[in-house]
Amino acid sequence: MTAECPFSLVWFRRDLRLQDNPALQAALVSGLPVMALYIHDPQPADGWAIGGASRWYLHHSLLALQRDLAEVGVPIVCLKGSVAEQMKRFLTRRAVAKLFFNRVIEPGLGEIEADICAFAERGKAEVERFHDDSLLPPEMVSKKDGTPYKVFTPFWRHASDLVQQIGVEQCLFPRPRPAKDPLSTDSLEVEKLGLLDEHPWHQKLQAYWSPGERSALKMLSRFLQESIDGYDDWRDFPARQGTSRLSAALHFGELSAARIYAVCQGRLAHEAGEGARAGIRSFLAEIGWREFSRHLLHAFPLSPAISLNRRFEHPGAWVQDDNDRQLRAWQRGETGIPLVDAGMHELWESGWMHNRVRMVTASFLTKNLGIHWRQGAAWFWDTLVDADLASNTLGWQWVAGCGADAAPYYRIFNPHLQARKFDSAGEYIHRWLGDCIDPAPLVDLGASRVQALQRYQAAIRGVNG
Numbered sequence: 001m002t003a004e005c006p007f008s009l010v011w012f013r014r015d016l017r018l019q020d021n022p023a024l025q026a027a028l029v030s031g032l033p034v035m036a037l038y039i040h041d042p043q044p045a046d047g048w049a050i051g052g053a054s055r056w057y058l059h060h061s062l063l064a065l066q067r068d069l070a071e072v073g074v075p076i077v078c079l080k081g082s083v084a085e086q087m088k089r090f091l092t093r094r095a096v097a098k099l100f101f102n103r104v105i106e107p108g109l110g111e112i113e114a115d116i117c118a119f120a121e122r123g124k125a126e127v128e129r130f131h132d133d134s135l136l137p138p139e140m141v142s143k144k145d146g147t148p149y150k151v152f153t154p155f156w157r158h159a160s161d162l163v164q165q166i167g168v169e170q171c172l173f174p175r176p177r178p179a180k181d182p183l184s185t186d187s188l189e190v191e192k193l194g195l196l197d198e199h200p201w202h203q204k205l206q207a208y209w210s211p212g213e214r215s216a217l218k219m220l221s222r223f224l225q226e227s228i229d230g231y232d233d234w235r236d237f238p239a240r241q242g243t244s245r246l247s248a249a250l251h252f253g254e255l256s257a258a259r260i261y262a263v264c265q266g267r268l269a270h271e272a273g274e275g276a277r278a279g280i281r282s283f284l285a286e287i288g289w290r291e292f293s294r295h296l297l298h299a300f301p302l303s304p305a306i307s308l309n310r311r312f313e314h315p316g317a318w319v320q321d322d323n324d325r326q327l328r329a330w331q332r333g334e335t336g337i338p339l340v341d342a343g344m345h346e347l348w349e350s351g352w353m354h355n356r357v358r359m360v361t362a363s364f365l366t367k368n369l370g371i372h373w374r375q376g377a378a379w380f381w382d383t384l385v386d387a388d389l390a391s392n393t394l395g396w397q398w399v400a401g402c403g404a405d406a407a408p409y410y411r412i413f414n415p416h417l418q419a420r421k422f423d424s425a426g427e428y429i430h431r432w433l434g435d436c437i438d439p440a441p442l443v444d445l446g447a448s449r450v451q452a453l454q455r456y457q458a459a460i461r462g463v464n465g
């Protein structure tokens, strides 16, 4: 059979997996041979071109997907360029009878999806799209008055009630079997997407990550066996393997939130010990924060660029950083504050940072240095393998005190106290800094804290010019 015979097309996006993939599943039972397509847009219209560390992760995740799809007889074509243009050209040139894809909830993407659907349908292709990126479509959860939630606890109470009622079983599918009648088209190389920088800086990431669905499933099962029971006790200690490290797998959809929810509920049903149950509930609440981030991004699509609390856009709320001197010191982990520097080194070396340390480093940047959260968010965007528009925006605005359900502005993390509490033996700091701790702090923590509070008071009164 050739590609010119009618076939079903699965447009892969943030769902780089075979198991629990509604779009792939629907294509496989469509009665037609199946082809997969991935489009990488290096210059998306929304300006959020995928960052360097994430590109490395994506490259390897696509290679893994290509191998896995080959096992079930589905070739994948990888294209580069504007998503709408590439997709339309593909639909025009190839015999696509049915198009299947899972939605991605990000600003501007809904319009692109609608445009592609209309184009495909005009060309007589059937289109089916599914919700997959979060447990619930974001538009499904709102307050009684129809407005979006801005506070996590009532949001998650409402959302988890809905998930309980609806269930997630409809999103769970076994790994597909090899197709009886596969297409003979060759896969088009992932390498052609040019995701990897020429300079091999990214090779170091291999020591920390094995992108791909199989590896994500193994990580999940190891986390369930070894860490989830103690999650509530250990998740804040950065030297420990106390969290799942599944954020990149979740971002790229190597694993679905529905699968995680289902296995956690299964464990809760059979787990008698209260400690373990607390661990599972607490882990599910983090999946809830991920859900909340999507809800917020959907409701406030400008939030990656603008503080939800507009007072924080007042220039007086931030400090002028001449030649980005302080920003650069923070990026390089040369602030002289050990926990901050250790975190920034962990990020640079591994493409990831522990959540507790993300909060401390972000607080130091936005409060002690007074640098706008957007600049920190941009650095994380480029250096995290799990860079995620919704979670990164929520995280930064939360720490900066200007977002939904944000930490109050006056909650300024003291990195020394945080280190004493969560890294008392100095293991984490030593792991990432060795013995080379810069003796001269960039700023005095006490004085910069007072200045931050003064800036805040002035900004909320709106008296700065």
Ligand SMILES: Cc1cc2nc3c(=O)[nH]c(=O)nc-3n(C[C@H](O)[C@H](O)[C@H](O)COP(=O)(O)OP(=O)(O)OC[C@H]3O[C@@H](n4cnc5c(N)ncnc54)[C@H](O)[C@@H]3O)c2cc1C
Binding pocket: 235, 243, 244, 245, 246, 247, 248, 250, 251, 283, 286, 287, 289, 290, 291, 293, 353, 354, 355, 356, 358, 359, 362, 380, 384, 386, 387, 388, 389, 391, 392, 393, 394, 395, 396, 399
């Ligand atoms: C300043 C800042 C920036 C952040 N940027 C990102 C980002 O770009 N991408 C990202 O995935 N997370 C981000 N987070 C949230 C959080 O730090 C990471 O999700 C978490 O550290 C990932 O580690 P884990 O997989 O071991 O998490 P676990 O503790 O095992 O949690 C399980 C999953 O829940 C989700 N999750 C956990 N905490 C949060 C949270 N606070 N908000 C949203 N989802 C959460 C993640 O998908 C995570 O994989 C940010 C947090 C802060 C404070």
